[in-house]
Amino acid sequence: MDRKLQQAQGNWVVGERFWGRENDIGILTRMIDDGAHISIVAQRRMGKTSLMKELARRLSDRYVCLYLDLQKESAPPDAVAELALVLNPHKPLWEKGKKLFSNLWQGVSGGVEEVSYGEIGIKLRAGLDSGNWMDKGDELFRILSKSEKPVLLMIDELPLMVNRMLREGDAGMTPENIRQVDRFMSWLRKNSTEHQGKVRIMLSGSIGLEPVLHQAGLSAVINNYQPYDLKPWDFKTATGCLNALARHEKIFFEDNAVQLMVEKLGCCIPHHVQFFFACVFKHCMLRNDMHFKAIEVDELYDSEMLGLRGHAELAHYEERLSMYFEKDCLPLVKAMLTETSISGMLTMPVILSLRGTYASPDSCSDEALAEMLRILQHDGYIKKKNEGYIYESSLLRDWWKKTHEDFYTRRK
Numbered sequence: 001m002d003r004k005l006q007q008a009q010g011n012w013v014v015g016e017r018f019w020g021r022e023n024d025i026g027i028l029t030r031m032i033d034d035g036a037h038i039s040i041v042a043q044r045r046m047g048k049t050s051l052m053k054e055l056a057r058r059l060s061d062r063y064v065c066l067y068l069d070l071q072k073e074s075a076p077p078d079a080v081a082e083l084a085l086v087l088n089p090h091k092p093l094w095e096k097g098k099k100l101f102s103n104l105w106q107g108v109s110g111g112v113e114e115v116s117y118g119e120i121g122i123k124l125r126a127g128l129d130s131g132n133w134m135d136k137g138d139e140l141f142r143i144l145s146k147s148e149k150p151v152l153l154m155i156d157e158l159p160l161m162v163n164r165m166l167r168e169g170d171a172g173m174t175p176e177n178i179r180q181v182d183r184f185m186s187w188l189r190k191n192s193t194e195h196q197g198k199v200r201i202m203l204s205g206s207i208g209l210e211p212v213l214h215q216a217g218l219s220a221v222i223n224n225y226q227p228y229d230l231k232p233w234d235f236k237t238a239t240g241c242l243n244a245l246a247r248h249e250k251i252f253f254e255d256n257a258v259q260l261m262v263e264k265l266g267c268c269i270p271h272h273v274q275f276f277f278a279c280v281f282k283h284c285m286l287r288n289d290m291h292f293k294a295i296e297v298d299e300l301y302d303s304e305m306l307g308l309r310g311h312a313e314l315a316h317y318e319e320r321l322s323m324y325f326e327k328d329c330l331p332l333v334k335a336m337l338t339e340t341s342i343s344g345m346l347t348m349p350v351i352l353s354l355r356g357t358y359a360s361p362d363s364c365s366d367e368a369l370a371e372m373l374r375i376l377q378h379d380g381y382i383k384k385k386n387e388g389y390i391y392e393s394s395l396l397r398d399w400w401k402k403t404h405e406d407f408y409t410r411r412k
């Protein structure tokens with residue numbers, strides 16, 4: 001029977017809400033079995049977290065799968081505390097971890113055995129500092145390496161933590177900040193090689209790790225990870241997903257509505273596919289008619305995907321540019337994106353002319369410009385085509401145009 005799929009809720013999806021990705025799972029499983037350390041590279045909302053959670057679910061009989069989210073962490077001691085805390089569901093490892101940190105809760109009533117999970121979190125964070133995180137972290141890795149089953153340590157949002165560390169304080173990317181990141185990443189690297197075969201590390205995050213490290217001249221600290229490029233869904237998978245969602249919600253797509261929806265997106269980022277479906281579902285529910293026709297696609301796309309709701313989903317594409325680019329370069333980056341959205345293609349002569357208007361060769365050298373284009377490609381904004389660059393996603397192109405066109409002065 002054709003599969004039905006429940007709509008996504010919250011951030012990531014797993015199990016019966018998870019669609020497709022069989023090839024990715026197959027390839028990644030082989031890489032993991034080979035003992036590789038992996039860095040998942042993909043732009044936002046591609047389903048990186050979902051893929052890691054689903055992998056953990058499917059591999060949990062053969063691996064101890066640990067999922068570590070560094071979204072909120074800003075320093076190595078916090079990351080080590082988190083690493084200790086994620087051992088909690090794995091009792092033998094958790095007990096060893098508790099012993100390792102026993103000095104931190106001496107004096108707590110009842111001793112180590114009685115300390116609750118919540119108390120441990122607080123004490124760990126208070127007891128780990130810049131002087132001891134590295135030794136304690138090494139000890140934790142040693143514990144992991146002695147686990148009965150091999151360990152798959154999935155570290156999500158590491159680039160956010162690294163980016164925060166690099167820009168800590170008011171002075172931007174200082175040599176001291178860079179040194180701290182180097183220390184942390186080199187520590188992780190050292191443990192990944194020391195316990196190769198026992199512990200596999202998989203990295204991911206909603207911003208690219210490589211561009212962040214590259215800016216600090218630290219690209220080499222991740223050359224022990226094999227990059228895995230997580231691609232958008234192909235049209236067949238996206239179409240299958242929309243049909244499976246429709247079966248579950250009792251929506252009837254008429255004519256070639258599904259085909260048109262997928263073509264509108266251009267690039268089938270799973271979240272955008274789910275979001276488009278959610279718009280169709282709401283539209284049909286409100287008018288109490290569950291038949292959705294092809295001639296309705298354009299209007300719904302304009303009013304919802306490019307409307308207020310879409311804006312809330314897509315605004316991060318603009319917000320995050322300020323994470324990567326210094327203030328001096330931002331107007332140029334945005335002008336390049338607006339120009340591409342209007343004219344469809346960004347060629348080198350146009351780029352140079354925009355630099356003349358929106359920056360100066362001092363604030364944006366040829367190298368800085370090349371780096372800018374590299375980051376915009378790495379993060380899925382634009383891709384190379386023939387003599388220039390075009391948008392990767394039609395949805396992003398249409399939204400960017402709608403948001404910026406009115407405030408933009410075209411080149412002469």
Ligand SMILES: Nc1ncnc2c1ncn2[C@@H]1O[C@H](COP(=O)(O)OP(=O)(O)OP(=O)(O)O)[C@@H](O)[C@H]1O
Nearest residue numbers: 008011019044045046047048049050206270271274
């Ligand atoms: N395999 C999948 N099956 C169904 N829906 C998916 C799948 N992967 C991603 N999605 C959709 O995309 C959304 C985002 O997924 P997820 O949080 O895993 O992406 P991400 O790449 O980790 O995002 P971010 O860049 O924000 O960290 C989900 O809520 C879901 O709607």
Ligand SMILES: [Mg+2]
Nearest residue numbers: 048049205206
């Ligand atoms: Mg994620």
